[in-house]
Amino acid sequence: MINVAIIGASGYTGAQLVQLIHQHPGMQLAHTFVSQHSADAHQPIAALHGSYAHLPYQLQPLSDEWLVTLSEQMDIIFLATPHEASHDWMETLASGKAKVLDLSGAFRLQDTAVFAQYYGFAHTARSSLDKAVYGLAEWYPAEIRNAHIVAVPGCYPTASLTALKPLAEQTLLDPQVRPVINAVSGVSGAGRKASLTNSFCEVSLQAYGVLGHRHTPEIEAYLGTPVIFTPHLGNFKRGILATVTVKLAAGVTADQVSQAYVDAYAEKPLIRLRDRMPKVDDLANTPFADVHWTVDETAGYAVIGTAIDNVMKGAAAQAVQCANLMCNFSIQTGLTHS
Numbered sequence: 084m085i086n087v088a089i090i091g092a093s094g095y096t097g098a099q100l101v102q103l104i105h106q107h108p109g110m111q112l113a114h115t116f117v118s119q120h121s122a123d124a125h126q127p128i129a130a131l132h133g134s135y136a137h138l139p140y141q142l143q144p145l146s147d148e149w150l151v152t153l154s155e156q157m158d159i160i161f162l163a164t165p166h167e168a169s170h171d172w173m174e175t176l177a178s179g180k181a182k183v184l185d186l187s188g189a190f191r192l193q194d195t196a197v198f199a200q201y202y203g204f205a206h207t208a209r210s211s212l213d214k215a216v217y218g219l220a221e222w223y224p225a226e227i228r229n230a231h232i233v234a235v236p237g238c239y240p241t242a243s244l245t246a247l248k249p250l251a252e253q254t255l256l257d258p259q260v261r262p263v264i265n266a267v268s269g270v271s272g273a274g275r276k277a278s279l280t281n282s283f284c285e286v287s288l289q290a291y292g293v294l295g296h297r298h299t300p301e302i303e304a305y306l307g308t309p310v311i312f313t314p315h316l317g318n319f320k321r322g323i324l325a326t327v328t329v330k331l332a333a334g335v336t337a338d339q340v341s342q343a344y345v346d347a348y349a350e351k352p353l354i355r356l357r358d359r360m361p362k363v364d365d366l367a368n369t370p371f372a373d374v375h376w377t378v379d380e381t382a383g384y385a386v387i388g389t390a391i392d393n394v395m396k397g398a399a400a401q402a403v404q405c406a407n408l409m410c411n412f413s414i415q416t417g418l419t420h421s
């Protein structure tokens with residue numbers, strides 16, 4: 084059995100990971116941590132998350148000693164923590180035998196100047212950054228298999244890159260026209276901590292982070308081309324719907340576009356090619372990404388719809404996909420029943 088620890092196990096993505104590792108046939112959950120002075124230390128996870136009331140795990144307070152012990156004793160460590168915490172702990176956690184998968188944004192951007200601009204603090208963990216592999220599971224399986232550190236993608240980049248990479252990889256996009264990504268996220272995307280912006284009476288469908296969201300450089304880095312990305316907050320709990328408009332390269336046909344998606348995803352068990360535009364309720368609480376596209380050959384445009392659950396495929400389930408690759412399980416182990 085693969086021994087696993089989860090740090091940040093009280094949060095939305097951390098608790099989801101607890102549930103996924105609990106049901107995983109090849110992994111056992113040895114430790115579930117919160118921060119050292121957390122108000123939730125020593126609480127059972129069941130007391131915080133009613134949907135996990137059947138799970139037997141208790142939250143332990145983390146310490147510097149534990150960081151070293153975990154790096155030496157665990158096979159896999161998941162960090163479901165804020166960017167700064169992941170950044171500060173990675174060098175120690177990755178110094179032993181344990182492989183580390185970080186759900187935060189701390190190790191996704193290789194350019195530390197861009198990182199400082201979008202994350203608001205300096206990156207000082209260069210050696211870990213050099214080892215980090217981007218965990219977009221359907222696109223970088225070979226790199227992920229051999230990785231010691233995986234930077235699990237953000238939720239919006241997962242939806243956006245899933246829509247765009249099949250076309251970009253086959254050079255079907257017009258290089259002169261930026262893809263336009265409009266995406267709506269449920270409120271769980273902002274994490275469990277209360278804030279005015281995310282409170283029930285305040286949330287109303289609204290764009291935010293316009294022309295400045297930190298996921299723009301992440302999408303551009305792994306797509307290889309600039310984009311216009313506009314996130315929106317929606318008044319629902321879970322899910323992301325990304326609607327992506329692209330200008331196709333001259334002469335590209337609808338059949339070529341369809342073939343690009345079939346080539347990329349027909350053999351991928353967690354990507355579902357749909358015959359209509361996806362909707363979030365079809366996959367909330369599941370590890371799937373649904374994709375559909377429509378092409379106007381005459382005008383040379385395509386509109387692609389992608390839906391994911393932000394906590395699952397956008398974070399915890401994709402992290403488990405990566406861990407499966409690193410531990411030589413099939414990519415969907417513990418995530419699907421068929």
Ligand SMILES: NC(=O)C1=CN([C@@H]2O[C@H](COP(=O)(O)OP(=O)(O)OC[C@H]3O[C@@H](n4cnc5c(N)ncnc54)[C@H](OP(=O)(O)O)[C@@H]3O)[C@@H](O)[C@H]2O)C=CC1
Binds near residue numbers: 122123164168393
């Ligand atoms: N929610 C989502 O849809 C997605 C989130 N992510 C990323 O995943 C990470 C976790 O997100 P999410 O689960 O939503 O966050 P939550 O706010 O729900 O949970 C954060 C967890 O980290 C712990 N934590 C908070 N501050 C610290 C600290 N300074 N040191 C150590 N532990 C700390 C919290 O417990 P405590 O404070 O009690 O210690 C809690 O367990 C974040 O980096 C987020 O950006 C990525 C993709 C999607």
Ligand SMILES: CC(=O)N[C@@H](CCC(=O)OP(=O)(O)O)C(=O)O
Binds near residue numbers: 270
């Ligand atoms: C609705 C909402 O607030 N979503 C978050 C993104 C969540 C995510 O993917 O997180 P990281 O890239 O931070 O890991 C946001 O826009 O900041």
